[in-house]
Amino acid sequence: MYVRRLELVDFRSYERIGIDLEPGPNVLIGANGVGKTNLVEALGYVATLDSHRVATDAPLVRMGATAAVIRCAVVHDGRELLVELEIVPGKANRARLGRSPARRARDVLGALRLVLFAPEDLELVRGDPAERRRYLDDLLVLRQPRYAGVRADYERVVKQRNALLRTAYLARKTGGSRGGDLSTLAVWDTHLARHGAELLAGRLELVAALAPHVTKAYDAVAAGRGAAGIAYRPSVDLTEPTTDRETLATVLTTALEESRSAEIERGTTLVGPHRDDLTLTLGPLPAKGYASHGESWSYALALRLAGYDLLRDDGIEPVLVLDDVFAELDAGRRDRLAELVSGASQLLVTCAVADDVPAALRGTRYEVTEGAVRRAD
Numbered sequence: 001m002y003v004r005r006l007e008l009v010d011f012r013s014y015e016r017i018g019i020d021l022e023p024g025p026n027v028l029i030g031a032n033g034v035g036k037t038n039l040v041e042a043l044g045y046v047a048t049l050d051s052h053r054v055a056t057d058a059p060l061v062r063m064g065a066t067a068a069v070i071r072c073a074v075v076h077d078g079r080e081l082l083v084e085l086e087i088v089p090g091k092a093n094r095a096r097l098g099r100s101p102a103r104r105a106r107d108v109l110g111a112l113r114l115v116l117f118a119p120e121d122l123e124l125v126r127g128d129p130a131e132r133r134r135y136l137d138d139l140l141v142l143r144q145p146r147y148a149g150v151r152a153d154y155e156r157v158v159k160q161r162n163a164l165l166r167t168a169y170l171a172r173k174t175g176g177s178r179g180g181d182l183s184t185l186a187v188w189d190t191h192l193a194r195h196g197a198e199l200l201a202g203r204l205e206l207v208a209a210l211a212p213h214v215t216k217a218y219d220a221v222a223a224g225r226g227a228a229g230i231a232y233r234p235s236v237d238l239t240e241p242t243t244d245r246e247t248l249a250t251v252l253t254t255a256l257e258e259s260r261s262a263e264i265e266r267g268t269t270l271v272g273p274h275r276d277d278l279t280l281t282l283g284p285l286p287a288k289g290y291a292s293h294g295e296s297w298s299y300a301l302a303l304r305l306a307g308y309d310l311l312r313d314d315g316i317e318p319v320l321v322l323d324d325v326f327a328e329l330d331a332g333r334r335d336r337l338a339e340l341v342s343g344a345s346q347l348l349v350t351c352a353v354a355d356d357v358p359a360a361l362r363g364t365r366y367e368v369t370e371g372a373v374r375r376a377d
């Protein structure tokens with residue numbers, strides 16, 4: 001799979017731009033702040049409907065404009081598909097696939113399979129559990145787009161359930177002896193257990209498939225300095241490992257019953273996939289809190305490369321983006337990384353200093369200046 005053309009209207013710093021891209025390595029070179037990351041961020045957004053840098057859509061729209069458009073032509077198996085997204089902050093995104101409008105923006109998920117590695121990914125190792133959950137869920141959706149619906153349904157249920165618990169919590173706090181009306185809580189428990197079991201099963205299956213790739217990728221990047229391991233850490237007690245949806249729904253239901261008084265006490269949902277985490281280890285130690293800066297960096301890279309390998313094993317080779325990564329790596333790691341990714345069907349590399357990119361990756365070059373991109377050859 002590769003992106004043949006990218007067009008942006010009012011996206012980030014770009015008023016209007018169109019770039020033709022090539023299969024194989026594409027290197028985007030330009031001074032700091034000219035808009036290199038903005039270009040790959042747009043592609044990442046098409047792949048995940050999410051930015052790797054910001055949690056809300058407003059910063060994605062050019063200052064002064066009201067909406068942004070990302071359009072890209074994706075070639076897969078010799079066929080070209082046009083994907084278009086219109087981002088209007090505060091409203092649902094509008095999307096087109098080919099000539100037709102999509103019913104929902106999330107229908108575009110799966111059209112572009114892309115793995116992006118960027119400096120922000122250090123947070124996968126050092127940051128909060130939410131970062132690791134997002135990593136898992138984005139990969140889950142890239143592999144099986146139907147999980148976008150599962151994730152959205154689950155998030156909606158947690159939000160509604162939390163609103164109910166919060167109202168009861170506030171009623172109790174302000175002196176109501178009955179503590180608010182929780183009569184519909186059981187209904188939300190059922191929904192939470194059903195959607196939660198589906199999401200949990202998907203994540204557990206994903207982690208089982210991903211784990212050997214993470215160990216292999218870390219070994220390749222860090223040249224045998226410790227073995228990286230990942231394990232899913234659920235908020236419920238899963239003594240018997242299972243991905244059976246019904247069993248998981250029963251486990252979640254029991255856990256909700258057991259934590260009911262604590263949930264009412266705190267006014268929030270305390271069990272379910274939204275409280276889970278991924279444990280990352282390096283040899284016998286947890287990576288978080290123990291790994292050095294370089295090790296954490298290699299670990300984050302290994303997580304992305306493992307996702308890339310897994311998607312490739314599924315049969316569709318994704319686009320790989322390395323945003324600003326070579327400046328962070330020593331010469332040995334640069335060369336090893338170049339060797340690992342040089343065969344990608346399409347690779348997009350951004351850098352401020354051209355010499356930071358190993359010779360093996362010097363494919364098509366582009367010069368990025370403020371608001372413009374020009375092919376350098």
Ligand SMILES: Nc1ncnc2c1ncn2[C@@H]1O[C@H](COP(=O)(O)OP(=O)(O)OP(=O)(O)O)[C@@H](O)[C@H]1O
Pocket residue numbers: 011012013014030031032033034035036037038039058059060061062063324350351352
């Ligand atoms: N919504 C927006 N409207 C206008 N300009 C924006 C918007 N969002 C970001 N920018 C501008 O885009 C520029 C940053 O672009 P980007 O992050 O792509 O830079 P870069 O070339 O990757 O830089 P570096 O090499 O430092 O990582 C900044 O100058 C910023 O002010």
